Amino acid sequence: MATYGYARVSSEGQDLTLQVESLKEWGCEIVRQEKVSGTSTEGRKELGVLLEFLREGDELVVTRIDRLARSIRDLQNIVYELRVKGVSLKAIEQPIDTSTSAGKAFLDMLGVFAEFESNLRRERQMEGIAKAKARGVYKGRKKTIQPTQVQELRSEGLGATEIAKTLGIGRASVYRVLKESIT
Incomplete structure (x- = not known):
């Protein structure tokens, strides 16, 4: 049985140091880390490598469950894949341990809140963009x-x-320019 850690931040400007240190202190022998959004599992190569590598009896540790997934569907898929392999999931800062019933229930609740938080952030961002466009401040990408x-x-x-x-x-860009020139 081995203990593996997974650390993730959403952007290049953010730092993984605290997560990595916490995971190593917890006893993780190997810590996979990446700087990519957690709203989807797409493009998360380190997570993919880790999920493929884990074996029965291993333990996957994260600092918080939102480091693993921000979508309840992705979280459920990851947890299901871990369960099928016989791998337990633990979160250092939250009472999550998928080897217990209470830990599984708490995991599902936190997953819902992580997705809710992500959706609220997206809504606030879109509201801010709409207000900026109305004021003429935001004009999009050059x-x-x-x-x-x-x-x-x-x-x-x-x-x-x-x-x-x-x-x-892209060809779509060519078609868009040509269409705009007609109208």
Whole structure:
């Protein structure tokens, strides 16, 4: 039986040091870490490697359950995969231990709250963007595509795929520029 840790923060500017230290103090022999959003399991390579590597009798430890998942569906899928493999899950800062009934119940409750918090943050962000747009402060990302270049290449007889390759952009972007030039 081995004890493995998983540490995660959402962005490059955040620091993993406290999580990693806590996990090592807890007795984790190996700590996998990554800087990627927890709203989905997509793109979380370290988590994938860890889940694939864990064996029956092993223990997966996180500092808090929201480090593992921010979606109740993802959390349930991860916990199910761990249970099938015979791996227990523990959270250092929360009374979660999937080897007990109370720990499993508490895990589900915290998962719901983690998803709720994530949804609230997204709503607040969208409200802030809408207010900024109304004031004329937020205009979105600066355009990187020059419509004149697209139109010039089109007038030379190039198709959307060739234009996209030439300019290093997606075909959908080419079609969008061409559509905007018609209207």
